Amino acid sequence: MGYQRDSGLPIEFGYTLARSSWGRGLATEAATACLRYAFEKLRLPELFASVDSRNTASQRVLEKIGFIYQREEQLAGGIDFWYVARSA
Numbered sequence: 001m002g003y004q005r006d007s008g009l010p011i012e013f014g015y016t017l018a019r020s021s022w023g024r025g026l027a028t029e030a031a032t033a034c035l036r037y038a039f040e041k042l043r044l045p046e047l048f049a050s051v052d053s054r055n056t057a058s059q060r061v062l063e064k065i066g067f068i069y070q071r072e073e074q075l076a077g078g079i080d081f082w083y084v085a086r087s088a
């Protein structure tokens with residue numbers, strides 16, 4: 001997870017797991033902990049995430065942890081979906 005606290009720029013949330021660890025709920029578990037840290041400890045107001053429109057597993061992870069679909073973006077290599085999560 002990377003961010004620039006005082007820059008005023010959007011802060012992007014992302015993850016990559018080794019293939020041997022897929023399909024066991026680990027991304028959801030780790031992303032939930034990171035999101036909680038971002039909101040509760042870092043006091044960030046919102047986080048953004050982009051995901052390839054074909055990456056259903058990652059979209060599912062984002063939705064399971066509370067990200068909400070916002071819009072799509074046409075890129076040279078395909079379509080990305082943008083999501084946002086806001087602090088309660």
Ligand SMILES: CC(C)(COP(=O)(O)OP(=O)(O)OC[C@H]1O[C@@H](n2cnc3c(N)ncnc32)[C@H](O)[C@@H]1OP(=O)(O)O)[C@@H](O)C(=O)NCCC(=O)NCCS
Pocket residue numbers: 014015016017018021022023024025026027028029050051052055056057058060061
């Ligand atoms: C995306 C990624 C992080 C998922 O990790 P993971 O530990 O397997 O994810 P989880 O097990 O926590 O959850 C995956 C969810 O997607 C679902 N899913 C997996 N493959 C799917 C598919 N092909 N179609 C629909 N749903 C799918 C799973 O059933 C699960 O949902 P559920 O709990 O409702 O059953 C992992 O595949 C990865 O690192 N991929 C390469 C990098 C990447 O794509 N990063 C994200 C860039 S935006």
